[in-house]
Amino acid sequence: MTVSTTSILQHRARPPRRIRGRVFRSPTAIVAIVWLVGLVIASLTGPLWLRYGPLEQDLSAVLQGPSAAHLLGTDELGRDMLSRVVTAAAPTLLVALITPIVAVLITVPITLWAARRARAETVVNRVSEIVLSLPGTVIILAFIAAVGTNMPLVMAAFGVLVFGAMYKVFFGQAKSLHKQLYVEAAAVDGVRPMAASIRHVLPNMSTTVIVQFVLLFGAAIGLQAGLAFIGLGPQPPEPTWGGMIQTASSFIFQQPWLMVPTGAVLALTIIAANALADVLAGGTAMPPPLISIRRKKNRADAAPSTSTIAHVPTEVAASVVASVPAEERELIVEDLVIGVDDGPALVTGVSLRVRPGTVMGLVGESGCGKSVTSYSLLGLLSPGLSVRSGRIAWGGVDLAGAGEKTLAKVRGHEIAYISQEPTRALDPMFTISWQLSAAIKRLRRVSGAEAKRIAAELLTNVGIVDVPRVLKSYPHQISGGMAQRVAIALALAGTPHLLIADEPTTALDVTVQAEILGLLRRLIAERGMSIILVTHDLGVVADLCDEVSVMYAGQIVETGPVRDVLLQPEHPYTMALLAADPHAILNFEGTTRLASIPGQVPLPGSMTSGCRFVERCRFAQDVCSTTIDLQPRAEGDGAVRCIRRDEVRGRQDEWREPITIGEER
Known part of the structure; x- marks a missing residue:
C-alpha cells in the first residue's frame, strides 16, 4: 500500500504540454506569434516583394503621406517608409533574441546550482545583489564607448546585466522545487544532484523561464530602439526603428505622419511580446475559469452530465449563493470527472451528498483521488487539471461551471478548507x-x-x-x-x-x-x-462521521452510513482496508493477523474498463472485467460497485489469511 518513487516521478507535471495547449487555445497568443514571425519573414523576403529599396532616394517625393506609390509615405530624403520599416524588422528582432538567450543560459544553471547548495546560495545571493546595484544605463553607455555600436555585443552585455533580477525571480521557485518529494525520491534512487535538477526541477520551472524570456525579448527591442534614437545604434543610412523615430521627431511639425508607421510597428511588436508572455503565464490575456467544463464525445470517462441545475451566469450565481438560507445548503456532487489537460482522467463518475450538519468521510489509499476531489469543490485544482463533466451543486449553483467571482463568494464565506499540513x-x-x-x-x-x-x-x-x-x-x-x-x-x-x-x-x-x-x-x-x-x-x-464514501483509483466503490459500511462491508476493497486496520471495529475471529493488500493503486491511464481493483482482489474472477455502476447495498442504505457483492459478502475475515491473488478464477 505504498507508492514507489517511480510512480511519484511518473505523476510529475509536464509544463511544456500545458504551455502548448494554453498558447494554441488563445487567440491573443496566436495573433502575437503571427505578428512577430510575420515581421521577420516579411523582412527577410523583402527584396522579393518590396517595390523600392530601403536606401533608394527620390527627392521629388520628400515627406509625403500615404499614397498609391508609397503606402506608408516617404521620409526627408524621399525613401519609402514601408521598405525601411520592414527591412529593419528582422535585424531588430533577431538581435533582440541575444539578450534573453544570454540571460537564461547564465541564470538558469547558476540558479539550479545555488538552490541545492547552501554555500553556493550565499555566494550567488551576494553576487546577484552586487549586479542589481550596478547602474545599468551607465554601464551600457560605457560599453558602447569601448566596443562601438555593435548591437549583438551590446545585447549580450545587457543579458549579463539582468542576471541579478532574473536570478531573484528563478531562485525562490527552484529552492521550493528542490524540496519536493519527487526530487528527494530521485536522490534516493541515486540520481546525481545536477541530473535531478535538470530532469525534475527545470521542467517545472519552464513556464517561469519562458515567460521571463519573452518579457526580456520585448525589453531588448525597446532598448535597441532607445539607443538608436540617441544615435548609439547602427549608423545611417542603415534603417533602424529608433533612428527613424528620431528623424520623425525632427520633422514632427512639417509631416506628423512620419512618426506613425515606425512608432505603430514598434509599439505593436512590444505589445505582442508582452501579450504572449501574459498568456504563457496564464494571465488576463486568456482568462479561463479556474475550473473548466469539457464535454468530450465518445469518451466513457467524460460523458455529458445529467445535471438538473442549470449553469447560472457569474453575477447571478453570486447573489443566488448568498441568498440561500444556511439550513437549506446541501452539497451535491454528481458524476464528477476530473482529468489532466490532454491526458487521462484522474477521477471518474464521483457522486457525493453532504447534508447540513453531517460529516462525510472520504477514505482510501494515497493516489485514489480523495484530495483532487476535495480541491475541485472550491476550484483549487492545480494548473493542468480541470473538471471535464459533472456538477458540484451548492446553494442552487453549479460550482463546477462557476466563474472566479462566484467562487470567491463561496471560498471562506460558505466553504472552508483545512490542509493536512x-x-x-x-x-x-x-x-x-x-x-x-x-x-x-x-x-x-x-x-x-x-x-x-x-x-x-x-x-x-x-x-x-x-x-x-x-x-x-x-x-x-x-x-x-x-x-x-x-x-x-x-x-x-x-x-x-x-x-x-x-x-x-x-x-x-x-x-x-x-x-x-x-x-x-x-x-x-x-x-x-x-x-x-x-x-x-x-x-x-x-x-x-455519519456517512462514508470509499474511493479507489478515482471511483467511489462503496458508500453508505458509517455503521452499515464498517460493520457490513460489501466491497472487497472496503473489507481489505478494515482488515489492515489494527484498530478496526470488526471482530475477525481466530486470527490477529493484519491484512496486506498486494500491489498498488493503478496509475491514471492504465485503469481497466471493468473493476479497477481486480488486479489486487483475492475474490476476482473473469466476470469482474465487466463494467459495473454503483448498485444498492444489500444490507442497509448506500451503494457498492462490485459485480460479486452477493457472493463475497461476509467473507471479510479471509483478507487476514495468506493471499493468493486470483485464486478463485
Whole structure:
C-alpha cells in the first residue's frame, strides 16, 4: 500500500504540454506569434516583394503621406517608409533574441546550482545583489564607448546585466522545487544532484523561464530602439526603428505622419511580446475559469452530465449563493470527472451528498483521488487539471461551471478548507494575529480592532489557552498541534457552513489527534456545520462521521452510513482496508493477523474498463472485467460497485489469511 518513487516521478507535471495547449487555445497568443514571425519573414523576403529599396532616394517625393506609390509615405530624403520599416524588422528582432538567450543560459544553471547548495546560495545571493546595484544605463553607455555600436555585443552585455533580477525571480521557485518529494525520491534512487535538477526541477520551472524570456525579448527591442534614437545604434543610412523615430521627431511639425508607421510597428511588436508572455503565464490575456467544463464525445470517462441545475451566469450565481438560507445548503456532487489537460482522467463518475450538519468521510489509499476531489469543490485544482463533466451543486449553483467571482463568494464565506499540513496555511513571514485579522477583515468586512477581537475569540473557541502569546507568535514558534488549531481558526474566519478537512490529524501525535477530533465534534454540535473529512484512519471515520464514501483509483466503490459500511462491508476493497486496520471495529475471529493488500493503486491511464481493483482482489474472477455502476447495498442504505457483492459478502475475515491473488478464477 505504498507508492514507489517511480510512480511519484511518473505523476510529475509536464509544463511544456500545458504551455502548448494554453498558447494554441488563445487567440491573443496566436495573433502575437503571427505578428512577430510575420515581421521577420516579411523582412527577410523583402527584396522579393518590396517595390523600392530601403536606401533608394527620390527627392521629388520628400515627406509625403500615404499614397498609391508609397503606402506608408516617404521620409526627408524621399525613401519609402514601408521598405525601411520592414527591412529593419528582422535585424531588430533577431538581435533582440541575444539578450534573453544570454540571460537564461547564465541564470538558469547558476540558479539550479545555488538552490541545492547552501554555500553556493550565499555566494550567488551576494553576487546577484552586487549586479542589481550596478547602474545599468551607465554601464551600457560605457560599453558602447569601448566596443562601438555593435548591437549583438551590446545585447549580450545587457543579458549579463539582468542576471541579478532574473536570478531573484528563478531562485525562490527552484529552492521550493528542490524540496519536493519527487526530487528527494530521485536522490534516493541515486540520481546525481545536477541530473535531478535538470530532469525534475527545470521542467517545472519552464513556464517561469519562458515567460521571463519573452518579457526580456520585448525589453531588448525597446532598448535597441532607445539607443538608436540617441544615435548609439547602427549608423545611417542603415534603417533602424529608433533612428527613424528620431528623424520623425525632427520633422514632427512639417509631416506628423512620419512618426506613425515606425512608432505603430514598434509599439505593436512590444505589445505582442508582452501579450504572449501574459498568456504563457496564464494571465488576463486568456482568462479561463479556474475550473473548466469539457464535454468530450465518445469518451466513457467524460460523458455529458445529467445535471438538473442549470449553469447560472457569474453575477447571478453570486447573489443566488448568498441568498440561500444556511439550513437549506446541501452539497451535491454528481458524476464528477476530473482529468489532466490532454491526458487521462484522474477521477471518474464521483457522486457525493453532504447534508447540513453531517460529516462525510472520504477514505482510501494515497493516489485514489480523495484530495483532487476535495480541491475541485472550491476550484483549487492545480494548473493542468480541470473538471471535464459533472456538477458540484451548492446553494442552487453549479460550482463546477462557476466563474472566479462566484467562487470567491463561496471560498471562506460558505466553504472552508483545512490542509493536512497546517504550515501550508500559515505564512512564516507574519504573526498569527496579522494573518487571522487579515482573513477576518476580508471575509467579514469588519474594522481592524473588531477583527483582532474576533481572532482572539476564535483561538479561544479552538481550545488555545494562552491566546495573547499565540497571537504575537510566528508560525515557527508554535507546536504542530497548536498550528493545526490556528489553521482551523483561520478556516472559521468567514463562518463557513461546510468544512473540507484534508487529513487534519495526520501529522499529529495520538493525544493531539484526540483533541482535534473533539474540537471538530464540538464545532459540528455548536455551529451546525457539515464536514467532508478526507482521511486514512478508519477509527476517525467510525468516531466522527455519519456517512462514508470509499474511493479507489478515482471511483467511489462503496458508500453508505458509517455503521452499515464498517460493520457490513460489501466491497472487497472496503473489507481489505478494515482488515489492515489494527484498530478496526470488526471482530475477525481466530486470527490477529493484519491484512496486506498486494500491489498498488493503478496509475491514471492504465485503469481497466471493468473493476479497477481486480488486479489486487483475492475474490476476482473473469466476470469482474465487466463494467459495473454503483448498485444498492444489500444490507442497509448506500451503494457498492462490485459485480460479486452477493457472493463475497461476509467473507471479510479471509483478507487476514495468506493471499493468493486470483485464486478463485
